[in-house]
Amino acid sequence: MGGIRIIDSDVKNRYTSFFSDYTIEQLVESYNKDQLKPPTTNPARMQFLSALREAFLNTDFYTSSFISEHGMSMSFQIALSDNKIVQVK
Secondary structure, three states: OEEEEOOOOOOOOOOOOHOOOOOHHHHHHHHHHOOOOOOOOOOOHHHHHHHHHHHHHHOOOEEOEEEEOEEEEEOEEEEEEOEEEEEEE
């Protein structure tokens, strides 16, 4: 099962502002493009995914189908469905 696990860090995430002006459609597209990549421990990619997770959490969309308190699942593509973001299995 792919995903990211959130860890405490004092390092400023350079990707946080990257997603600040993204629409929900752009966030979903970014997630789906990255979901197709093989898992990695690359620190830059982990920061990118962490910022993407935070951007989703800052929307009014229901995200619990793929985001938990501890991380974000990357196992499946996602799609918009009403005010929810659901995994496409």
